[in-house]
Amino acid sequence: xxxxxxxxxxxxxxxxxxxxxxxxxxxxxxxxxxxxxxxxxxxxxxxxxxxxxxxxxxxxxxxxxxxxxxxxxxxxxxxxxxxxxxxxxxxxxxxxxxxxxxxxxxxxxx
Amino acid sequence: xxxxxxxxxxxxxxxxxxxxxxxxxxxxxxxxxxxxxxxxxxxxxxxxxxxxxxxxxxxxxxxxxxxxxxxxxxxxxxxxxxxxxxxxxxxxxxxxxxxxxxxxxxxxxxxxxxxxxxxx
Numbered sequence: 304x305x306x307x308x309x310x311x312x313x314x315x316x317x318x319x320x321x322x323x324x325x326x327x328x329x330x331x332x333x334x335x336x337x338x339x340x341x342x343x344x345x346x347x348x349x350x351x352x353x354x355x356x357x358x359x360x361x362x363x364x365x366x367x368x369x370x371x372x373x374x375x376x377x378x379x380x381x382x383x384x385x386x387x388x389x390x391x392x393x394x395x396x397x398x399x400x401x402x403x404x405x406x407x408x409x410x411x412x413x
Numbered sequence: 414x415x416x417x418x419x420x421x422x423x424x425x426x427x428x429x430x431x432x433x434x435x436x437x438x439x440x441x442x443x444x445x446x447x448x449x450x451x452x453x454x455x456x457x458x459x460x461x462x463x464x465x466x467x468x469x470x471x472x473x474x475x476x477x478x479x480x481x482x483x484x485x486x487x488x489x490x491x492x493x494x495x496x497x498x499x500x501x502x503x504x505x506x507x508x509x510x511x512x513x514x515x516x517x518x519x520x521x522x523x524x525x526x527x528x529x530x531x532x533x
Contacts, residue, residue, distance in 0.1 A: 339519035341458070348508060348526055349450075349458065354519035392458050396518040400472030402448075402460040 305329070307395055309405035315383045315412055323408045324375040325393030331374035336395040338376035340369060343390045352391075353378060380410075388412040415439035415522050417492075417509045422527030429499050433527055435492040435509030443468070443487040446512030448520055449494045451505035451529075461507070462494060466515070477503075499531045 306328035315321035325338055332338060340353040351360040353369035356376065366382045376395075380387055393405045421433040433449070449461040462483040463472045471483050482495040492509055506528050510520035 337518035341520070343458075348523045349520075350523065351519065351521060354513055354521075355517050358517075360521070390457075394458075394460065394519070400463050400465075400470060401474075402463070402518075404450075404458045404460060407457040 305397060305403055307393065307403045307405040309391075309393060309408045311406065312409045312411070315380070315387075315410065317383060317385060317412055319383050320379065320381045321383060321410065322372070322377050322379045323391055323393075323410070324372065324377050325395070325405050326375040327395070332371065332376045332395065334371060336376070336397070338369065338371075339394050340367075340376075340378045341392045341394070342387075343392065344388075349392065383412050385412050415511065417511055417522060417524040419507065419509050419524045419527035422507065422529045424530045424532060425499055426533050427500060427531055429531070430495070430497045431499065431529060433494040433496065433507055433509075433529070435494075435524060437490045437492065437511070440511065441487070442485050442490050442492055442511075445521075447483075447485065447492045448510045448512060449481075449483060449492075450508045450510055450520065450523075451503075452508070452526075453502070453505040456505075459505075463512075464492070466512070496529070499529075501531050503529060504531045505529060 308326040341349040343349040357369040416438045480498040506526040508526045509524045511522040513521040
């Protein structure tokens with residue numbers, strides 16, 4: 304059973320930089336998994352931030368960036384703002400028409 | 414403007430069935446991969462099902478395989494999720510999502526969701 308791992312929670316100061324990661328319980332994440340990132344505020348539908356590792360979805364501010372760091376996918380927020388307080392989810396395409404979400408990271412901006 | 418709108422959720426008894434619909438506008442469901450993703454109350458997102466743009470293949474999470482069926486009606490530009498043998502653990506908000514361009518493997522546009530509650 305493949306498990307996609309994310310930090311359960313993270314905090315960042317306004318204007319600060321934070322990097323959230325997305326790993327695998329066994330093995331390394333590479334661009335071949337087409338990692339994508341989404342954020343979700345309570346009561347709202349998820350919204351797309353990053354796809355194919357590092358491509359920003361339309362309308363997403365450039366303070367959001369995606370990459371591979373070591374053996375994990377990463378989402379970096381540079382210059383965090385209060386409205387970035389949200390739940391963040393990564394998802395990996397495992398091949399054969401299967402996707403697996405990480406458990407999500409609750410980001411606090413304070 | 415691209416939009417997907419889910420409907421069909423409700424309260425159903427364990428073992429019962431429900432069919433969710435996802436009406437698309439601004440694009441053709443026959444031209445894009447389409448997905449269902451769910452979120453149990455207070456929990457994270459879980460991918461549920463996927464249908465290829467050409468309809469040639471359908472894939473399911475192990476948790477729903479054999480019970481749920483994804484389909485679409487191109488003439489109505491609508492995606493469906495037929496859910497049979499419902500269990501308490503299927504209680505969730507169900508989101509429809511349009512896939513990205515071919516080869517991008519992500520969920521581009523999301524609907525607002527429809528709530529399914531399985532309870533006696």
